[in-house]
Amino acid sequence: MTRATGDKRQQILAAATEIFAARGFYQAKIADIAAAAGVGKGTVYEYFRSKKDLFQQLLLHLFNAHLDHLLKVVQEPDLAGFLERLFRESLSYFQAHQEIARILLSDHPPIDAATQRLLFAAKQEKLQRMAAYLKAAAERGEMRPVSPWMAANLIAGFIAALGHQLFFDSDMDFDPAAIASEAAAMILQGIGG
Amino acid sequence: MTRATGDKRQQILAAATEIFAARGFYQAKIADIAAAAGVGKGTVYEYFRSKKDLFQQLLLHLFNAHLDHLLKVVQEPDLAGFLERLFRESLSYFQAHQEIARILLSDHPPIDAATQRLLFAAKQEKLQRMAAYLKAAAERGEMRPVSPWMAANLIAGFIAALGHQLFFDSDMDFDPAAIASEAAAMILQGIGG
Amino acid sequence: MTRATGDKRQQILAAATEIFAARGFYQAKIADIAAAAGVGKGTVYEYFRSKKDLFQQLLLHLFNAHLDHLLKVVQEPDLAGFLERLFRESLSYFQAHQEIARILLSDHPPIDAATQRLLFAAKQEKLQRMAAYLKAAAERGEMRPVSPWMAANLIAGFIAALGHQLFFDSDMDFDPAAIASEAAAMILQGIGG
Amino acid sequence: MTRATGDKRQQILAAATEIFAARGFYQAKIADIAAAAGVGKGTVYEYFRSKKDLFQQLLLHLFNAHLDHLLKVVQEPDLAGFLERLFRESLSYFQAHQEIARILLSDHPPIDAATQRLLFAAKQEKLQRMAAYLKAAAERGEMRPVSPWMAANLIAGFIAALGHQLFFDSDMDFDPAAIASEAAAMILQGIGG
DNA sequence: CATGAATGAGAATTCATTCAT
DNA sequence: CATGAATGAATTCTCATTCAT
DSSP: OOOOOHHHHHHHHHHHHHHHHHHHHHOOOHHHHHHTTEEEEEEEHHHHHSSSHHHHHHHHHHHHHHHHHHHHHHTTHHHHHHHHHHHHHHHHHHHHTTTHHHHHHSOOSSSHHHHHHHHHHHHHHHHHHHHHHHHHHHTTTTTTSSSSHHHHHHHHHHHHHHHIIIIIIIOOOOOOOHHHHHHHHHHOOOOOO | OOHHHHHHHHHHHHHHHHHHHHHHHHHHHHHHHHHHSSOOHHHHHHHOOOOOHHHHHHHHHHHHHHHHHHHHHTOOSSSSHHHHHHHHHHHHHHHHHHHHHHHHHHOOOSSHHHHHHHHHHHHHHHHHHHHHHHHHHTTTTOOOSOOHHHHHHHHHHHHHHHHIIIIIIIOOOOOOOHHHHHHHHHHOOBBBB | OOOOOSSHHHHHHHHHHHHHHHHHHHHHHHHHHHHHSSSSSHHHHOOOOSSSHHHHHHHHEEEEEEEHHHHHTTTTTHHHHHHHHHHHHHHHHHTHHHHHHHHHHHHOOHHHHHHHHEEEEEEHHHHHHHHHHHHHHHHHOBBOSSOOHHHHHHHHHHHHHHHIIIIIIOOOOOOOHHHHHHHHHHHHHHOOO | OOOOOHHHHHHHHHHHHHHHHHHHHHHHHHHHHHHHHTSOOOOOOOOOOOHHHHHHHHHHHHHHHHHHHHHHHOOOSSHHHHHHHHHHHHHHHHTTTTTHHHHSOOOOOSSHHHHHHHHHHHHHHHHHHHHHHHHHHHTOBBHHHHHHHHHHHHHHHHHHHHIIIIIIOOOOOOOOOHHHHHHHHHHHHSSBB
């Protein structure tokens, strides 16, 4: 009522986020999404060509928002600060937007080749950014001469694993700041005694 | 052809592994699985109550096989050996059985609550085993006093991330032994300079 | 642009002729017709109660225009001249207005009972006029004592068959005058040796 | 129960003939056809890939049956006998199988390009056969030197026009033999006095 | 036990029509 | 009058599951 156009489109995307997160692509019914968005079924098709298209656009939207987050963290001047902030903000973000976490952290089984490629590219970009940061850190002498690509996967894998534990598997309360701090230390110093 | 009973059941499970891995749960059709198994559609229902049931049993079967693997590794007396062997064997196993990797490493979107719980329990058991080993290692003084649960997630997350890179995203050839060695070192010593 | 009222109505009828001819009733979309007419979808409903109504009115309009044509021909004083002119003008008319031909010559599958009756009545009126002319010709001694109704169907069927051949089935160029002349002769003298 | 396979397929084709004839392609619902055939909706799709496919196969089937009819008539040694028999049998056939008439005599609006071509080819073949017969008749001196193609259209157009009158437009009883006799005479001798 | 023909519940999508602006 | 965003009824088609042979 206040927002001119894009209003309905936003409602639909919000509803889709919720429903896709809760049920996954195949179990999410367009009728449910429309109902959750408070619009008619037909209206969904005014804004999105198909269910697949809706899902793709949602994914893109979510990844981009998330990437923007990462880009800010990447500004951090030293590796330790970078890692701690990366963990902290990732976990907070996921905690605050659990449905988004559920979508971003899930492997979406072959919906179609194009979507697959889209997802792959988005994830790779995230890894590339991280690897680039790590390479620079290595040149600054903040990282041992390990493969930046391996290190990026170590970090990304840890974030995903923690995300899974925290959001999929349990309802436990937790403190992102504390966990982030410990996680960053483990990455930097290893676990060896 | 005359191999006892359970023969057809095995054929179906093998076919299901292949088809579910290639297409995911919802895109896999019972008709395809039956055809790949060389049996009639109706026969699938002689051995499995439903498509969901087939998937659940397959998952259980695959996790158990994988867990057995882990249990042997767990025998390793020292942490460094444990980690290297864990990475090496995990990656080799996934390399040799890419379809199984595809199933075990994927988040299967909510098929139903029971399946969800099953998957969760299986993954948790794996983490528990790992955490238990790490706790013992800490007591042996091989690990700094970090949370075994965090460390288990660090390791499991790294394996999953590497698995994704290697099997989902690229077709690159790679040497599990070399990667395992580097990975184990990174876990033990961290990446900090 | 300023042409009185009924301007928009004419635009819509013209667009409808084109679209219905090209795609048939069920494949023609109101949105397409509105776009072709350069008006909004809602505007179509200002002038026509429904899609069916639009089609009905179009049909009526087209038949009436065609009937007017026939009425002039009917003035012809002798049967030979009548036939030749009937064929010539029908074919020329259809050649000049192929979309109209496509609509008038088609059997439109049951859209609804009322439309059915409308079409029937229009076609019957055409046949009646022709039969009436033929009856008069018979009385003038220009026609053998055959049933005027049969003769009217012979002529109308021939026109329709030629129309189909010429407009539906091929893209061949042809000379309406030459064909009309031959057709009229065949009707008058028969084909028997 | 007696007839092995093809039983259900025949039931479906028979039901489809009835429903398509009564309602046309777009108004015929698969659910209606299935119900009329006494089978489930899904069963229709066991035998036909799609609604379009069902319609195409039906059309082909009907045209072929009709063509077979024509081929027998074509055996007639003299033109007069040929024409009379052609009219008589066509009208009787249509009278006995009104639904088939309704399908064969209708212009099916652009369902798709392939179906269009199929219909066109079938109708052209019929005309070709007739034209070939007429050419031979001309060589035997039974027909004046008129274009066989024009003559074929004259005859086919007359049959179609009579068919429309008799089956679409009225419920009148009529005697195919009497009409056929008069029609054949009109074709041979013309209507000119 | 094995089979696959038959089934129908269920879902995505289309599009004529309405109505607030 | 004119418009086009919103709507949902209606329809095709898919596929897990059953069951007679």
